[in-house]
Amino acid sequence: MTFSTTPSARAALDAREALDRLDAGEPADIPLATALLSARGAELERLLDRASATRDDGLQRAGRAGTITYSKKVFLPITRLCQDRCHYCVFVDTPGGLAKNGITTFMEPDEIISIAQTGAGMGCKEALFTLGDRPENRWPAARRWLADHGYASTLDYVGAMAQRVLDETGLIPHLNPGVMSWNEMQRLRPVAGSMGMMLETTANRLWSQPGGAHYGSPDKDPALRLRVIEDAGRSRIPFTSGLLLGIGENHAERAEALFALRDLHERFGHLQETIVQNFRAKPRTAMQNEPDLELDDYIAAVATARVVMGPDATVQAPPNLTDFEELELLLRAGINDWGGISPLTADHVNPERPWPDIDVLAGLTGQSGYTLAERLTAYPAYLADADRWLDPAVTPALHALMNPATLLAEEGARARPRVTVAPASSGDPSTSAPDAARRRISRATGSPTRVLRGALDAASSGDPGAITDRQATALLGARGDDLAELATLADAARRATGDDAVTYVVNRNLDTALLTTTPSDDPATPALTLEMAAELAAEAVQLGATEICLQGRPDPSLPGEVYLDVVRAIRAAAPTVAIHGFRPTELRDAARRLGRSVPQTLADLREAGLSSVPGTAAFVLDDDVRARFSAGALPPVAEWISVIESAHRAGLGSTSTLVYGHLETPEQIVAHLRTLAAVQARTGGFTEFIPMPFVPGDAPGPVAGLVRARAAASAAGASAPGAAGAAGAAGAAGHVSPFGPSPEQSRAVVAVARLLLASSIDHVQAAWTKLGLGTTAEALRGGADDVGGVLLDGSLWPEAGPEARLTLSAADVESLARASGRAARQRDTAYSVVTPPAAALAR
Numbered sequence: 001m002t003f004s005t006t007p008s009a010r011a012a013l014d015a016r017e018a019l020d021r022l023d024a025g026e027p028a029d030i031p032l033a034t035a036l037l038s039a040r041g042a043e044l045e046r047l048l049d050r051a052s053a054t055r056d057d058g059l060q061r062a063g064r065a066g067t068i069t070y071s072k073k074v075f076l077p078i079t080r081l082c083q084d085r086c087h088y089c090v091f092v093d094t095p096g097g098l099a100k101n102g103i104t105t106f107m108e109p110d111e112i113i114s115i116a117q118t119g120a121g122m123g124c125k126e127a128l129f130t131l132g133d134r135p136e137n138r139w140p141a142a143r144r145w146l147a148d149h150g151y152a153s154t155l156d157y158v159g160a161m162a163q164r165v166l167d168e169t170g171l172i173p174h175l176n177p178g179v180m181s182w183n184e185m186q187r188l189r190p191v192a193g194s195m196g197m198m199l200e201t202t203a204n205r206l207w208s209q210p211g212g213a214h215y216g217s218p219d220k221d222p223a224l225r226l227r228v229i230e231d232a233g234r235s236r237i238p239f240t241s242g243l244l245l246g247i248g249e250n251h252a253e254r255a256e257a258l259f260a261l262r263d264l265h266e267r268f269g270h271l272q273e274t275i276v277q278n279f280r281a282k283p284r285t286a287m288q289n290e291p292d293l294e295l296d297d298y299i300a301a302v303a304t305a306r307v308v309m310g311p312d313a314t315v316q317a318p319p320n321l322t323d324f325e326e327l328e329l330l331l332r333a334g335i336n337d338w339g340g341i342s343p344l345t346a347d348h349v350n351p352e353r354p355w356p357d358i359d360v361l362a363g364l365t366g367q368s369g370y371t372l373a374e375r376l377t378a379y380p381a382y383l384a385d386a387d388r389w390l391d392p393a394v395t396p397a398l399h400a401l402m403n404p405a406t407l408l409a410e411e412g413a414r415a416r417p418r419v420t421v422a423p424a425s426s427g428d429p430s431t432s433a434p435d436a437a438r439r440r441i442s443r444a445t446g447s448p449t450r451v452l453r454g455a456l457d458a459a460s461s462g463d464p465g466a467i468t469d470r471q472a473t474a475l476l477g478a479r480g481d482d483l484a485e486l487a488t489l490a491d492a493a494r495r496a497t498g499d500d501a502v503t504y505v506v507n508r509n510l511d512t513a514l515l516t517t518t519p520s521d522d523p524a525t526p527a528l529t530l531e532m533a534a535e536l537a538a539e540a541v542q543l544g545a546t547e548i549c550l551q552g553r554p555d556p557s558l559p560g561e562v563y564l565d566v567v568r569a570i571r572a573a574a575p576t577v578a579i580h581g582f583r584p585t586e587l588r589d590a591a592r593r594l595g596r597s598v599p600q601t602l603a604d605l606r607e608a609g610l611s612s613v614p615g616t617a618a619f620v621l622d623d624d625v626r627a628r629f630s631a632g633a634l635p636p637v638a639e640w641i642s643v644i645e646s647a648h649r650a651g652l653g654s655t656s657t658l659v660y661g662h663l664e665t666p667e668q669i670v671a672h673l674r675t676l677a678a679v680q681a682r683t684g685g686f687t688e689f690i691p692m693p694f695v696p697g698d699a700p701g702p703v704a705g706l707v708r709a710r711a712a713a714s715a716a717g718a719s720a721p722g723a724a725g726a727a728g729a730a731g732a733a734g735h736v737s738p739f740g741p742s743p744e745q746s747r748a749v750v751a752v753a754r755l756l757l758a759s760s761i762d763h764v765q766a767a768w769t770k771l772g773l774g775t776t777a778e779a780l781r782g783g784a785d786d787v788g789g790v791l792l793d794g795s796l797w798p799e800a801g802p803e804a805r806l807t808l809s810a811a812d813v814e815s816l817a818r819a820s821g822r823a824a825r826q827r828d829t830a831y832s833v834v835t836p837p838a839a840a841l842a843r
């Protein structure tokens with residue numbers, strides 16, 4: 001080690017001078033902090049008093065005077081393989097070492113969920129994901145494991161498991177996976193309450209010079225780590241960072257690192273905790289013979305961190321890396337948090353240092369005059385401004401565990417799965433479905449075959465209005481010959497509209513979430529300027545497109561005018577193209593950002609050139625299903641209806657949609673169709689109905705884990721109470737599958753929609769991007785008449801958007817039409833005939 005822990009006479013003088021200057025009201029700077037770090041004896045006492053007073057002021061200001069916090073957590077060491085080789089780290093291992101110790105390359109999903117579940121039962125509220133950095137860059141075994149399990153990268157796996165932990169246990173993930181790229185952070189944000197990465201040190205020499213603790217560890221480049229912490233700030237992620245002390249850095253370097261963190265926090269406000277962690281030598285590591293950090297040196301550093309970071313910051317010191325008798329000194333040094341403590345799992349980074357018992361720690365904290373309180377992974381200041389700091393997909397889980405008055409943890413609360421998952425009904429629902437579901441099924445369907453027969457008869461009466469809800473529910477369960485008969489009846493209802501063509505629209509999707517006014521120089525960051533939007537629209541028209549579809553919520557840091565500006569830009573560049581844009585959720589967002597009413601916003605958008613709006617995000621128009629699935633991410637039914645009706649009244653037509661094949665019941669599908677028909681009766685604004693099968697793979701964040709959960713539960717044959725809806729769906733319609741709905745269910749939904757919406761909504765679209773061409777062809781023979789957009793971009797801009805690489809060629813459309821004995825015909829968004837220019841479609 002290169003610094004002396006024995007303070008020289010000169011350093012002691014500096015410390016006294018530094019304290020005098022602070023007393024005189026001078027601000028701390030790097031030289032002053034460097035001097036404080038060497039305070040010992042009487043100076044150290046003075047420093048501790050100042051640090052204590054600063055912490056107490058801050059807690060008072062925050063409304064939690066005298067409260068020291070901790071987080072009850074489970075520690076999930078996702079993988080111990082790492083591309084780095086920090087000389088102090090005993091956590092890291094090699095494939096050979098893992099094999100010897102019987103540890104798997106990565107923790108398996110079952111193990112992760114099982115630990116999280118056990119922790120939840122013990123009152124834990126945090127799941128700490130700690131792991132080696134990008135092991136796939138170094139170890140073939142890691143690459144193989146990820147490939148075998150279908151993950152693109154370690155961080156991809158972390159995201160998937162955080163999602164599952166959140167959905168299936170209600171624990172809030174805190175992610176500590178080392179260096180993350182900007183894109184990785186964005187992908188992980190919706191599944192984490194907070195993230196963290198220790199800065200460790202700013203001493204570059206420890207990384208660049210042989211013998212340094214970080215020599216040979218690419219992820220420990222201080223410049224890289226500062227960039228990650230900065231990115232987290234820009235991304236509005238409540239972030240934990242801190243210093244690892246005693247790894248070879250000197251006092252000036254410690255001070256410099258503290259100021260680097262303070263500067264980042266001043267810019268972004270995101271540093272929710274500064275951990276001051278002391279190196280503890282570990283066996284079998286390069287630094288095994290180095291001395292631990294000396295106690296006085298450590299305590300002075302904690303107190304200096306408090307002075308530098310200020311009263312409102314959290315300064316955290318782990319209670320297991322200091323001997324119990326000395327913990328009281330950490331309180332005197334100004335900490336206000338003990339970090340994560342687990343009643344279940346070890347501190348895998350410091351496995352030889354057990355955590356103190358929580359009650360014992362509470363006693364010790366009490367003896368110092370403070371109260372120990374449990375907090376959540378995200379600190380109160382961030383929970384108080386959740387819109388800014390937290391993704392709507394994770395907020396409800398935090399709220400479920402939060403004390404609304406203190407914004408700390410509700411200590412008695414237990415983390416719970418977001419949905420209770422029902423088993424698939426294998427066989428007779430009357431013996432396998434929970435009671436409530438069984439009642440629901442029998443109430444809905446009576447004797448299934450008899451009701452189905454009656455339903456088919458009603459449908460064939462030529463008056464679809466004669467079909468009752470109960471019959472429609474039974475029809476959704478039709479399979480085999482019944483399904484064939486249902487499809488024939490639906491096909492007849494389609495033909496009765498008088499148009500026998502299979503229609504399609506030539507369109508291009510633009511992802512308005514990528515809109516920016518200041519594109520970055522980094523070509524890896526996709527960006528869309530107004531100029532690019534205009535050019536892409538003009539080019540699409542050249543290529544035969546009649547519609548530009550705008551999807552995606554613009555960056556919240558842009559003003560609401562961006563919605564109007566992009567429409568104006570496209571309208572100016574492509575005067576005749578139909579601009580089909582903004583789901584009800586975006587329309588609400590536009591109104592909020594513009595400070596106008598929704599009707600006014602719609603009028604302004606129409607004036608700017610908007611032609612129609614997508615009626616997506618309808619999902620299932622049932623508040624119960626919406627809440628169970630999206631935990632607040634989907635607007636309530638009333639809001640969806642009100643925005644869509646306002647659009648219709650503003651002269652903007654819309655599509656209407658349904659996402660089926662997950663946890664909804666057949667009754668809820670029928671009710672959804674009835675709701676759409678009622679809106680149509682009031683406004684006449686729907687051009688078409690698009691039933692979309694639930695595709696777990698491209699489900700938005702909150703939805704993704706649920707069907708997997710359900711599949712897991714059904715595979716295990718578990719019986720979960722309180723899941724009447726799911727069991728009802730499984731029992732009556734038989735469509736539970738981990739892979740989304742079956743082709744038979746899709747055909748039944750299309751056919752029932754055609755029958756129930758006859759003489760209400762003229763067009764039923766087969767969603768080819770989700771159904772695949774085979775089922776699309778079936779749907780066209782069983783009630784559907786349209787295939788929607790052919791998506792030029794799949795061939796022109798293949799990497800773009802959720803429908804990347806998907807495009808339908810003219811040949812595809814024609815063969816789809818031929819398969820049902822009909823002709824293909826291009827239409828525009830409003831279903832008027834379009835005569836395509838000769839070269840409109842790529843063949």
Ligand SMILES: O=c1nc2n(C[C@H](O)[C@H](O)[C@H](O)CO)c3cc(O)ccc3cc-2c(=O)[nH]1
Binds near residue numbers: 198275
């Ligand atoms: O048990 C541990 N928890 C560590 N934690 C987690 C901490 O205990 C809590 O989980 C956080 O305070 C969030 O509540 C870290 C979190 C970070 O973001 C960055 C570094 C660490 C380091 C440790 C550690 O060494 N041991």
Ligand SMILES: C[C@H]1O[C@@H](n2cnc3c(N)ncnc32)[C@H](O)[C@@H]1O
Binds near residue numbers: 130198282
């Ligand atoms: C998870 C965090 O744990 C810290 N860490 C890693 N190894 C040790 C050790 N031997 N002693 C103390 N802290 C350590 C690092 O700061 C890392 O970022």
Ligand code: SF4
Binds near residue numbers: 084089090131
């Ligand atoms: S401290 Fe983190 S980055 Fe360094 S070797 Fe250990 S796991 Fe890898």
